[in-house]
Amino acid sequence: MRRVKSFSRVSLLWGETPIHPLPRFAEAIGLKSCWIKRDDLTGIAFGGNKLRKLEYLLGDAISRGCDLLITGGSPQSNHARLTAAVARKAGMDVWLCFSGRNPGEEQGNLLLDKLFGASIRMTGKYGSEALLAAMEELAREAEGEGRKPYVIPVGGSTPIGDYGYKRAWDEWRRQADKLSLPPIDYLVVPVGTGGTLAGLAAGKRLSPAPVGLVGFSVWQKASVARAETLRLERSLLSQLGVDGGEEGDYLIFDEYIGPKYGVPSREGMEAIRLLAWTEGILVDPVYTAKALAGVIGLARRGDWKDKRVLFWHTGGTPALFTHAKTLADGVERV
Ligand SMILES: *Cc1c(COP(=O)(O)O)cnc(C)c1O
Numbered sequence: 001m002r003r004v005k006s007f008s009r010v011s012l013l014w015g016e017t018p019i020h021p022l023p024r025f026a027e028a029i030g031l032k033s034c035w036i037k038r039d040d041l042t043g044i045a046f047g048g049n050k051l052r053k054l055e056y057l058l059g060d061a062i063s064r065g066c067d068l069l070i071t072g073g074s075p076q077s078n079h080a081r082l083t084a085a086v087a088r089k090a091g092m093d094v095w096l097c098f099s100g101r102n103p104g105e106e107q108g109n110l111l112l113d114k115l116f117g118a119s120i121r122m123t124g125k126y127g128s129e130a131l132l133a134a135m136e137e138l139a140r141e142a143e144g145e146g147r148k149p150y151v152i153p154v155g156g157s158t159p160i161g162d163y164g165y166k167r168a169w170d171e172w173r174r175q176a177d178k179l180s181l182p183p184i185d186y187l188v189v190p191v192g193t194g195g196t197l198a199g200l201a202a203g204k205r206l207s208p209a210p211v212g213l214v215g216f217s218v219w220q221k222a223s224v225a226r227a228e229t230l231r232l233e234r235s236l237l238s239q240l241g242v243d244g245g246e247e248g249d250y251l252i253f254d255e256y257i258g259p260k261y262g263v264p265s266r267e268g269m270e271a272i273r274l275l276a277w278t279e280g281i282l283v284d285p286v287y288t289a290k291a292l293a294g295v296i297g298l299a300r301r302g303d304w305k306d307k308r309v310l311f312w313h314t315g316g317t318p319a320l321f322t323h324a325k326t327l328a329d330g331v332e333r334v
Pocket of ligand 1: 287288
């Protein structure tokens with residue numbers, strides 16, 4: 001056995017997140033069976049996948065004696081909201097950097113950031129590089145004030161953060177045994193920065209199981225998302241002392257991005273309603289609805305007729321309230 005490096009972890013989740021079947025949804029779209037892993041129920045401030053990354057990122061920040069978390073993204077970033085929440089829980093301050101000039105409506109995640117008392121700076125620029133530069137500038141300012149800042153890149157996707165999803169892989173495999181789940185053909189996640197999928201793929205590489213990993217990109221075209229996910233998977237594996245990580249470790253589709261990142265798609269809106277009407281569960285318009293639209297699309301095309309799918313709900317539901325008009329417009333009157 002190779003020695004596997006371990007990272008410091010702060011426990012933020014309440015335990016394993018539930019896995020349960022979606023029989024009415026599966027029947028409605030023509031899938032053999034569909035299961036859901038509820039990472040929308042990770043327990044703090046409306047939950048979501050970023051808490052699994054933050055267990056390790058916060059652990060690292062604390063072990064380095066930091067007293068301030070700095071991160072960024074778009075003004076509706078779920079990652080920023082959860083970073084703000086866990087900073088407060090750990091007794092730290094939080095500074096957030098958002099791309100662009102206009103933060104938009106004070107709803108959803110942005111409203112919650114304000115409730116957590118986060119200091120917010122608009123960068124006036126777009127793109128991840130400008131954002132990272134702005135965060136580093138903030139870190140220098142903080143150091144000038146005698147603080148010890150910890151900078152978390154967009155989406156918390158570093159080997160340390162992504163390790164949370166390596167651990168999540170082990171968690172669902174244990175649950176699958178305990179619950180005697182039938183063999184799952186495909187595990188489906190949305191792909192933003194790719195860190196979540198990269199962590200799961202690293203988990204699968206270390207503890208293999210015959211389950212296909214499928215990502216639906218909500219932002220970049222498939223070739224870019226694939227390269228980026230592979231880079232993240234390899235850098236996590238290399239920190240764990242393991243070689244490898246190949247493009248064949250997962251499939252990534254980009255047909256369900258819709259108009260663009262952050263803008264609801266017609267198929268995504270339909271997915272939100274279908275899951276709500278068949279199962280009483282909410283997905284968000286920016287990430288999970290688009291991945292679910294992908295599941296619906298492949299199932300209806302007949303490609304997945306005999307397949308069993310595990311849909312990994314990564315959270316994001318506060319963003320529903322920033323698209324109230326679009327969502328309400330589709331509701332039938334009685
Ligand atoms: C950030 C996020 C994702 C994407 O995770 P990555 O690790 O960036 O690919 C998916 N769903 C929700 C709700 C998110 O907030």
